[in-house]
Structure formats: structure tokens, C-alpha cells
Amino acid sequence: MVVKSIKYIVFFLISLCCALLFIEIYFQKAEIYPISTVRYDTILGLALYPNKKLVDFEEGFYLGKINAIGYLGPDYPIKKSPEKIRIALLGDSYVQGHQVFDRHHFRTLLEDTMNAIFNNKVEVLNFGRGGFVVHDSYCYYKNFVTTFNPDVILFIIGPNDFDTNMTNVMLPSCELYSDSIKIKYDFNSTKAFKNRLHGEFYRGKSVMLRLITKCKEIKNTGLLFPVLLGKLYFPAASVENKQVAPFKLSEKHRVILRTMGKDPRIVFVLRDMLPQDAINEIKETHAPIIECSGALNKLIQEGIDPYYWKVSRKRGHLNHLGHRVFTEEIVKELYVILNNKSN
Amino acid sequence: MLFNSYIFLIFLSVVLPVFYLLPSRKTKNSFLIICGYFFYGYWDWRFCFLLAFSTIVDFLIGKILYATKNDTKRKIFLIISISINLTILGFFKYFNFFVDSFTTLIKIFGSDLDFLHLRIILPVGLSFYTFQSISYIIDVYWKKIKPEPSFINYALFVCFFPQLVAGPIERAPRILPQISGKLVPTRAQIRIGIELIITGLFKKVLIGDATGRIVDNIFLQPQLYSSFELLMGLILFSIQIYIDFSGYSNIARGTAKLLGVDIIRNFQQPYLSSNITEFWRRWHIALSSWLKDYLYIALGGNRKGPKRTYVNLMITMLLGGLWHGANWTYVIWGGLHGLYLAFHKLLLKGKKPRDSYSYNGIFSFIIFISKAIGTYVLVLFAWLFFRSNNLNMIQLFFSKMIHWTTGDLSMRFICITLSFLCITLLFDCVEYYTKEDSFLQKIRYSSVRHGILTAMFVAVCIVMLSYEPLPFVYFQF
Numbered sequence: 001m002v003v004k005s006i007k008y009i010v011f012f013l014i015s016l017c018c019a020l021l022f023i024e025i026y027f028q029k030a031e032i033y034p035i036s037t038v039r040y041d042t043i044l045g046l047a048l049y050p051n052k053k054l055v056d057f058e059e060g061f062y063l064g065k066i067n068a069i070g071y072l073g074p075d076y077p078i079k080k081s082p083e084k085i086r087i088a089l090l091g092d093s094y095v096q097g098h099q100v101f102d103r104h105h106f107r108t109l110l111e112d113t114m115n116a117i118f119n120n121k122v123e124v125l126n127f128g129r130g131g132f133v134v135h136d137s138y139c140y141y142k143n144f145v146t147t148f149n150p151d152v153i154l155f156i157i158g159p160n161d162f163d164t165n166m167t168n169v170m171l172p173s174c175e176l177y178s179d180s181i182k183i184k185y186d187f188n189s190t191k192a193f194k195n196r197l198h199g200e201f202y203r204g205k206s207v208m209l210r211l212i213t214k215c216k217e218i219k220n221t222g223l224l225f226p227v228l229l230g231k232l233y234f235p236a237a238s239v240e241n242k243q244v245a246p247f248k249l250s251e252k253h254r255v256i257l258r259t260m261g262k263d264p265r266i267v268f269v270l271r272d273m274l275p276q277d278a279i280n281e282i283k284e285t286h287a288p289i290i291e292c293s294g295a296l297n298k299l300i301q302e303g304i305d306p307y308y309w310k311v312s313r314k315r316g317h318l319n320h321l322g323h324r325v326f327t328e329e330i331v332k333e334l335y336v337i338l339n340n341k342s343n
Numbered sequence: 344m345l346f347n348s349y350i351f352l353i354f355l356s357v358v359l360p361v362f363y364l365l366p367s368r369k370t371k372n373s374f375l376i377i378c379g380y381f382f383y384g385y386w387d388w389r390f391c392f393l394l395a396f397s398t399i400v401d402f403l404i405g406k407i408l409y410a411t412k413n414d415t416k417r418k419i420f421l422i423i424s425i426s427i428n429l430t431i432l433g434f435f436k437y438f439n440f441f442v443d444s445f446t447t448l449i450k451i452f453g454s455d456l457d458f459l460h461l462r463i464i465l466p467v468g469l470s471f472y473t474f475q476s477i478s479y480i481i482d483v484y485w486k487k488i489k490p491e492p493s494f495i496n497y498a499l500f501v502c503f504f505p506q507l508v509a510g511p512i513e514r515a516p517r518i519l520p521q522i523s524g525k526l527v528p529t530r531a532q533i534r535i536g537i538e539l540i541i542t543g544l545f546k547k548v549l550i551g552d553a554t555g556r557i558v559d560n561i562f563l564q565p566q567l568y569s570s571f572e573l574l575m576g577l578i579l580f581s582i583q584i585y586i587d588f589s590g591y592s593n594i595a596r597g598t599a600k601l602l603g604v605d606i607i608r609n610f611q612q613p614y615l616s617s618n619i620t621e622f623w624r625r626w627h628i629a630l631s632s633w634l635k636d637y638l639y640i641a642l643g644g645n646r647k648g649p650k651r652t653y654v655n656l657m658i659t660m661l662l663g664g665l666w667h668g669a670n671w672t673y674v675i676w677g678g679l680h681g682l683y684l685a686f687h688k689l690l691l692k693g694k695k696p697r698d699s700y701s702y703n704g705i706f707s708f709i710i711f712i713s714k715a716i717g718t719y720v721l722v723l724f725a726w727l728f729f730r731s732n733n734l735n736m737i738q739l740f741f742s743k744m745i746h747w748t749t750g751d752l753s754m755r756f757i758c759i760t761l762s763f764l765c766i767t768l769l770f771d772c773v774e775y776y777t778k779e780d781s782f783l784q785k786i787r788y789s790s791v792r793h794g795i796l797t798a799m800f801v802a803v804c805i806v807m808l809s810y811e812p813l814p815f816v817y818f819q820f
Contacts, residue, residue, distance in 0.1 A: 008790040015794025023549075023802045030762035031755070032553050033809070053755070057810070061560035063752050101752065104567060208805060215808045227808060230350040231385060311559040312811070320567065 020208070027207035031055040033214075036204025037066055040197050043143050045171035045187055048072075048129075059309040059316045060099035071144075072096065072126040073107055080123075080149045085338060087114070087124045088145050090137050091156035094271055095128025099309070099317045106318075109327040110334075117335060125150065133166045135174040138256045139183050143172070152337065154290075154330065155260060156269040162278060164250045169193055176252045181259055249277040261285020267337060269330060272296070288337050292329040299325060344385045346594045347547045347812045354382070359601060362526075371526050372499050375602065379502030383468070386508070390466035393431065398501045400427055401476045405483045405490035405497075417484060424480045432473045435465050440669030468508035470666060470820050472501055474633055479515040481637055488516050496522050505598040509591055509817045511609040511629035521604050528603040535781045536600030538796060542780070543593030545799045546770065548806050551587035552813045554579045554763050559813075562730055569750030570743040575760045577740075580730050581723050582763050585614065587816045588627070593780060608780065612771040617700060617714035619683040619721060620691075634663050652688070657681040667729070667820045672737070676728040683721055699775075 027033065034055050041047040048066045056062035067075040080086050089095050089107060097105045107126045114122040127145050129136070137155065145153060167173065169192040173184045187193045204210070218224055226233045260266050261282070268282050269290045282289060299306050299321070306322030308315050318326060344351045358378050365371045384391045404424040411417050479500070482488045491497040499522050506513060528536065561568055561576035568576065592609035599606045613625035623631050639659040645652040657678065664677015700711045731737045773782045786792045 011788055011790035012794045012797075015791040016798050019795045019798030020801070023798060026549075026762060026766055029758060030553060030766075031759055032549070032806070057556045061557060063755055101567075103751070208802065211805045211809045215805060218808060224808075228349040228353070230344065230348060232350065311556070311563055320564065 024206060024208055031063075033207045033211055035207055035210065038204070040170070042188055043172070043185065044140070046168065047144075054098065056098040057312070058099070059312050059314050060319065061311070062098045062100060064098070064102055072128065073102060073124070076123045076125055076148075078148055083121060085114075085118060085122045085152075086148065086150040087111075087122060087334075088148060088150035088153045089124065089126045089128055089156065090141055090145055090153055091128050091269075091271075092132045092137070092158065092161055093128070093130035094158060094317055095126065095156050096130045097126075097128065097317065097323070098130065100320055100323060104320050104323060106323045106327040106330070109323060110330060113327060113331050114334070114338075118338070128156075131166070131168065133161045133163055134253050134256055135164075136168065136171055137161070138174060138181065138260065139172045141260065142183060150265060151341065152267055152334070153263070153265045154267050154269050154334075156271050157274065157278075157282075158272045159247075159274055162247070162249060162253055162275070164252070170196060174252060174256065176255055179255060181252070181255050247275040247277065249275065249281060253278075254281050257281050258285055261287040263287075267334070271326070288333070290330055290333040292326055295325050295329045296322065344382060345812050345814060346591060346598075347544060347552070347807060347815075349807060350385075354378075355598065355601075362602060368524075368526055369495065372495050372522060375504070376495065376498050376502055379499070379504040379507060382504040383502065383507055386467045387464070390469075393466055393469075394472065394502060397428065397431065397473065397476055398498050400424065401480055401501075402491070402494055402497045405480055408480065408483050409486075409490045421480060421484045425477055428473045428477050428480075432469060435463055435469055437665075437669045438463060444671075465819075467818055471510045471512055472507060474512050474630075474666075476501060478512070478633060478637060482515050488519070491515070491519055491523075493523070503599070503604070505595040505602070505604075506606055509588075509595075509815055509820075511592060511595065511607045512633050513606055513629070517607065518604065526603040528601055532600040532603060532605075535784060536597040538781045538783050538792075539593045539597030539600065541597075541796050541800050541803070542770075542783070543590045543595075543597060544803045544807075546586045546590030546593065547815070548803045548812070550763060550766060551583055551590055551816075552806075552810065554583040555587065555813045555816070556810075557759070558583050558730070562732070562736070565736060565739055565743075569748040569753075570746070571749045571753050572756055573740060573743050575756040577723060577727055577730070578760055579763060581614075581719075581726050582767050584726070584729075584816050585610070586767055589780075591815045591817065596780075610780075612775045614719055614722075614767075615700075615715055615771055615775050616718050617711055619680070619687050619718055621699075622718055622722060623680070623684065630663070630666070634659050638662060653685045656685050656688070660684065670733070672728045672731050672733065676725050679725045679728065683725075 028035065031053070034053070037049050037052040037054055038046045039049040048070045050066055050068050050070045052066045054062065054064045054066065064072070067073060069075055069078065076086070087110070097107070102108055105126070107124050111122055111124040114124070125148060127140060129140065132140065134157070141153065141155075169187055169190060172187060175182045175184050218227065257278070258281070261268075262285070267288045267290060268285075270279070270282075270293055272293045274282075274293075296306050304321065305315065306318055306325060309319055344354060362371060362374060365374055380391050380394070383394060401424055404420055408417055408420045408424070411420065479488075479497075483490050491500065496519060500513075500515060500518055503513075503518070503522075558576055558580045561573065562580070565573055565576075589610040596606050596608065607629050609627060609629050611625040611628065613622050616622040616625055639655055642655040642658060643651055644655060647655075660677045660681030661674055662677070664673045664675070664680070667673045667676070700707075702708060727740060728737060731740070774780050777785050779785065783792045783795060786795075
């Protein structure tokens with residue numbers, strides 16, 4: 001009886017593991033969900049893993065790849081050719097744009113349009129990173145983007161980029177020292193970083209483990225019961241009536257904007273309506289500003305939402321039309337800026 | 344509620360214990376009717392009244408029809424019942440289609456009928472339970488069966504929740520005796536039922552939904568994709584529609600088995616058919632047999648000469664296409680299959696085609712594979728019309744095929760498509776060889792069976808939590 005039970009358990013576990021392994025291989029080959037595309041860098045913290053494939057179905061349909069150097073788009077080398085005009089895109093997930101193929105992304109549309117005007121001399125590099133806010137973008141700009149020696153850096157900002165509560169233990173942090181910003185690399189020695197680094201080694205290579213991590217995130221964000229109960233879920237009134245605190249631009253972000261504004265290559269691109277506080281600070285830097293929110297909001301008023309995804313029925317990042325309109329708005333101003341620079 | 348949702352699993356985990364504990368058949372059946380209406384009402388509670396109305400009308404007409412001796416009066420009652428059912432179906436499903444088609448026509452003469460266009464919501468499952476009710480009335484008319492004396496049993500036949508919203512379209516002679524009998528599942532039924540539910544969920548969630556996310560994006564804006572990507576999208580759609588519906592049918596059969604009811608197997612590896620006639624014996628068996636018995640044979644079948652046979656075949660397939668949806672693309676799809684079948688019939692010259700393949704040497708295997716690929720290509724071509732939203736999309740597809748482009752993601756698309764093809768073929772080959780869709784029952788060791796099923800169930804649960812479920816493709820019909 002005992003032997004029979006042990007035999008049952010052993011065969012059960014072996015067949016369970018074999019079946020799970022088969023399913024894991026299938027998940028990876030069919031690209032049901034991406035494996036980890038990050039690596040750990042002692043300076044950059046969470047950096048993109050070169051040559052890793054990406055797939056995303058959250059809103060649109062994205063199939064892409066991180067290039068051989070560790071950013072998005074074609075493999076333009078770190079050393080820039082003197083005759084080329086290099087434009088760097090810096091920002092958050094709206095810049096990263098993992099909702100459309102690279103060929104439909106405003107990076108490519110911008111590059112194609114500018115090359116038609118400037119005789120194939122323009123290179124556009126996409127340094128957008130999902131989850132980044134202003135201070136993360138600043139660290140990335142200082143430690144990575146500037147090494148590519150761009151002629152123009154389009155710093156694309158939205159209202160959600162000023163959230164000071166968004167801190168990532170896997171990234172360098174910014175500390176304010178009187179009127180300057182100092183980047184700190186304490187993340188390397190924190191226990192949280194070491195645990196994540198260790199865990200990600202295993203989790204990052206398995207689609208199923210990454211999906212389990214996603215399930216945990218769903219549970220932690222309070223979305224578990226709506227998923228389980230569907231229409232029978234009735235949220236508590238206190239959740240629905242959550243009050244949003246009025247916006248106040250933090251001193252740290254104020255100094256970051258001021259510091260970046262001093263770089264003659266920086267062009268601030270306002271992709272959406274920003275709080276007045278932030279707009280005023282950006283204007284005071286006297287850096288060029290490209291305002292795109294008007295064109296995008298006009299579409300919404302006409303009943304065409306540039307952030308709506310029909311297949312997933314979600315409202316989120318720029319859709320294909322949004323990317324096209326965004327490109328048109330940037331091109332109008334960027335042409336003038338580049339012309340002034342070349343003169 | 345969708346079968347591939349946690350709420351359905353919760354619903355089932357509540358229904359099954361209560362069902363098993365209920366003492367008598369009558370209370371079990373009554374309980375299942377309540378579950379059926381709850382299940383249906385979860386979509387939209389208003390359409391429960393429509394379901395109830397259809398049930399009451401057909402139950403009463405069935406009784407009157409059987410009691411009437413006069414042939415003319417019997418025919419009148421038959422026509423009344425079919426007319427009521429088809430009027431309901433026609434109004435909810437085809438009203439706007441015919442208004443729009445007629446509007447396009449009379450716009451040539453400068454007139455307009457846009458004001459007639461109504462905002463009509465199609466009740467889910469209407470096409471399925473309407474056809475099921477019609478088959479009952481026709482069977483009573485043909486005296487194949489006696490009308491069901493118990494309203495509770497008949498109501499359960501119509502609203503049996505495993506097959507209520509997307510079939511399989513069942514026949515009264517198969518289901519009513521089971522519903523009227525002991526509804527106690529055997530151990531074998533429970534084992535097979537659980538396996539069918541888990542494999543059905545695996546197919547639906549891990550293959551059907553995964554392909555569906557790609558297909559829906561490609562077919563929403565086909566102009567954004569290269570010719571090669573469009574072609575891969577079409578192949579992925581052929582996988583999606585088959586796996587999605589066969590997965591659903593597995594779950595429906597499995598759930599029914601847990602309730603002690605055996606319902607018809609709806610798919611038998613149709614993409615392993617060596618000719619188009621065999622394809623239609625293996626694809627959506629419930630609907631194709633319904634169309635054959637109640638439409639093709641009623642029109643005369645092959646009893647009125649070869650020319651009339653082809654006409655009957657075309658009418659059946661055109662109407663079968665139209666059943667799927669209110670769009671000319673479905674009619675074209677049906678018409679294409681009608682042409683395929685008619686041509687195949689012509690080639691056969693009265694000979695009966697083989698139903699399945701059995702290995703007879705490598706040469707016969709190569710011939711079988713070639714024929715299966717040829718049949719698949721014909722079916723794939725027709726799927727283009729089925730999936731396209733309108734004729735402009737079809738035109739765009741052909742234009743892209745003529746002006747061929749590949750794009751930078753071709754290799755990725757090949758790998759992804761091959762992965763889905765391989766896993767679909769794996770399921771199909773095993774089921775074809777074992778002649779069972781509960782093929783895991785063939786494994787001798789229960790521990791191995793349980794290990795595999797547990798792995799599949801765990802994977803399904805993880806993905807169901809991570810991704811929003813896609814509705815079954817056939818729900819829109």
C-alpha cells in the first residue's frame with residue numbers, strides 16, 4: 001500500500017514536471033508572454049538586455065527586439081558619424097511604445113520624415129523606458145543617453161512622470177544637494193536589490209514564473225477579486241471615492257528640469273497637459289518646447305481617441321493614429337530647431 | 344459567463360455538489376433549469392424572457408402538433424412554430440443586415456432607408472437554441488419522437504447550460520431520454536468529464552486566445568502588416584477558430600458528463616481530412632448534420648437527379664454560411680464550400696469517399712498528407728472570407744498577395760505560427776490515432792494522467808489570471 005502510494009507520487013511528480021517543461025517550451029516558442037528583458041548594471045541598475053526578443057499584448061500587439069547595444073530601434077553605434085544628425089528620444093513607456101511595431105512607432109516615422117527633409121542624415125534612437133519618471137530619466141540621460149553623443153535629445157514628458165512616490169529599488173536614485181542633483185548608486189548594496197537579482201536569475205528565464213509574478217502583482221494591486229468574480233464583483237465605496245491629492249512639483253524635479261534645460265541639446269516635448277507648475281518650470285529653462293497635447297486632445301474632441309485600443313478594449317498608450325499625429329507635431333517644430341542648429 | 348473564466352469555475356464548483364446531493368430527478372432537473380437561466384442571465388438578464396417564450400411556445404406547439412390527426416393542420420402548426428423561431432432569429436440577427444443591404448441597393452435610385460436601422464443586441468446563443476428547438480418540432484412532426492410530456496424536461500433540453508450559448512446543437516432523441524432518466528454520472532463519466540474540461544480549457548486559453556490576440560490585431564488594421572504577416576495571420580485564424588470552438592465543445596461535453604449527460608462530439612480532427620466531404624463530416628458536426636437532416640434532405644437531397652443535388656447542396660451551404668452571421672462575407676464563405684462539395688461530388692461520380700485514413704505503407708501516408716494539405720489550403724482560402732469584416736478587406740488581402748512584401752518580422756511570425764501549428768497537430772494526431780478526444784484515458788498509469796492534467800490546469804489558471812479572456816469566436820453567431 002505504502003509502496004503503491006510512493007510509486008503514485010513519484011510518477012505523478014515526474015509527469016507533472018515533464019508536462020510543465022513541455023508547456024514552458026511551448027510558451028517560449030509561441031511567445032505567449034515575454035521572458036525577462038532586463039539585465040543588472042552597476043551604473044544603470046535595470047538596463048535592457050541586448051538582443052532579447054519582446055512581445056506585448058497588454059494593449060496593442062508588439063513584436064520587437066532590443067538591439068545589440070541595449071536600447072530600442074536599429075543598432076546605431078555609440079560613436080556617432082560626424083555627418084549624421086542624431087536624435088535621442090528619452091522618456092517613459094509612452095516613448096518605449098511597446099504597443100506598436102517599430103515600423104509604426106513615432107521613432108521610425110520621425111526618422112523617415114526627417115530623412116526625407118535632411119537627405120538621409122538623421123538617426124533617431126529610442127531610449128524610452130517603461131515605468132520611468134523624471135528622476136529615472138535624468139539618471140538614464142546622464143549615465144547612458146549622453147554617451148551616444150546625440151545632437152538633439154527629445155525629453156518627452158507626461159503628467160504621470162512627476163510622481164515622486166514611484167521609486168524603484170533597482171535603479172539609481174537622485175538626491176537634492178542645495179541647488180544640484182547628485183545621483184546615488186546605493187541600490188547595488190541593498191538587500192532588496194540582491195534578492196531581486198538572485199530571484200530574477202530564475203524567474204527571468206521562465207515564462208511561467210514571470211506569469212506567476214504577474215499574478216502576484218494583480219493580487220497586490222487589488223485586481224484579484226474583479227478577475228475572479230467578474231460581474232458579481234461589487235467594489236467597496238471607499239475604493240471608488242479615493243481622493244487625489246492636488247499636484248505639487250517637488251523641489252527635486254524642479255532642479256532636474258532646470259539642470260536638463262541647461263543642456264543645449266535638450267528639447268522638452270509635452271505629450272499631454274502638464275500641471276501649470278511643471279509648465280512654468282520648463283518655460284523658465286528657456287529650452288525649446290514642442291507642445292503636442294493640443295493635436296492629441298483635438299482628436300479626442302472629434303471622437304477619435306488616440307489612446308484607445310479596440311482589440312483589448314483598453315485606454316492606455318498612443319495607438320497607431322496617435323503615433324502618426326505625435327510625429328507630425330514633433331516634425332513641425334523639430335525641423336525649425338534643426339535648421340537653426342545647422343545655421 | 345465565459346467557460347474560460349474563474350467565475351464559471353466557481354459557478355461549477357457550487358452547482359455540482361448541490362446537484363449531486365439533490366434527491367430526485369425532478370428536483371435535479373428543476374435545479375439545472377435555474378442554473379441554466381442564471382448562466383444565460385449572466386450575459387443579459389433581459390434575454391431570459393426570450394428564451395422562456397421560445398421554450399413555452401415550442402413545448403405547447405409540440406403537444407398540439409402530435410395530438411392533431413389532420414395533416415394540413417399539422418403542417419400549419421409546424422409552419423407556425425418554425426415561423427416564430429425564424430422570426431425571432433431573423434429580427435435579432437438579420438434585420439439590420441437586410442436593411443443595410445436593401446439601403447445600398449436603393450441608394451442607386453437616390454432613396455434612403457437608414458432610418459430603419461435599429462440598435463439591436465444579438466442575444467447570445469440565439470442561433471443555437473433556436474435551431475435546437477426547430478429540430479425538436481420537426482422530429483415531432485415527422486413522428487420520430489413523441490412530444491416530451493414534462494415541461495420541466497423540455498425546458499431543460501432547451502436551457503441546458505453546458506450547450507446553451509454555443510452548442511453543440513443537440514437532438515431531442517439523444518438528450519431527452521437522458522434528461523428523463525437517472526441523472527447520475529458514472530465514475531468513467533466524471534473522469535472523462537474532468538479531462539475534457541481541462542483539455543478544453545488548455546486549448547481555449549493557451550492556444551485559441553493566444554492566436555486570437557494576434558489575429559484580432561492583424562485583421563483590425565490589415566493595411567499595417569506585410570503580405571507575409573497577413574498570410575500568417577490567416578493561418579493563425581484557421582488555428583484559432585478550430586481550437587477555440589473544439590476547446591469550447593470539449594468543455595461543454597465535459598461539463599455535461601459531470602451532470603450525467605452525454606452530448607455529441609462536435610469535431611473530429613477536421614484538418615486531417617483528405618477531402619472536403621470528409622472535412623464537413625469532421626467540422627462542427629452538430630451544425631453540418633442539422634443542415635443535412637433538416638435542410639438538404641428536406642429539399643430533396645440527392646434523390647432528384649444530379650443537377651438538383653448540386654442546387655440543394657449550394658442552397659444548404661449558402662444558408663449555412665448565412666447562419667454564421669449577418670454579412671455577405673459569410674454567404675460567400677458558405678458558397679465557396681458549396682462549390683467545393685459540388686465539385687468533389689462530381690469527381691466522386693457516385694462513389695462513397697473514405698471516412699478516415701489507416702496506415703498502409705509510406706507511399707499511402709505521403710498521399711494522405713498531400714491530400715490533407717490540399718484540403719487545408721482550400722479551407723484556408725475560404726476562411727479569408729469568413730474572417731474578413733467586409734469585401735474591402737478581402738480586396739486588400741488579394742492586393743497584398745499580388746504585391747508581395749515580407750517585412751522584418753517574418754522569421755518571428757514563422758516561429759510563432761509553427762509553434763501553434765505543432766501543438767494543434769499534436770492534439771489532433773493523438774486524438775486521430777486514439778479515436779478519442781479524452782485521449783489521456785488511454786494512459787495506463789493514473790498517476791501520469793493526473794500529473795499531466797494537473798500541469799495543464801495550473802498553466803491554464805496562471806494564464807487566465809494574467810490575461811483578460813477572449814470570448815469564444817462562435818459566441819458572436
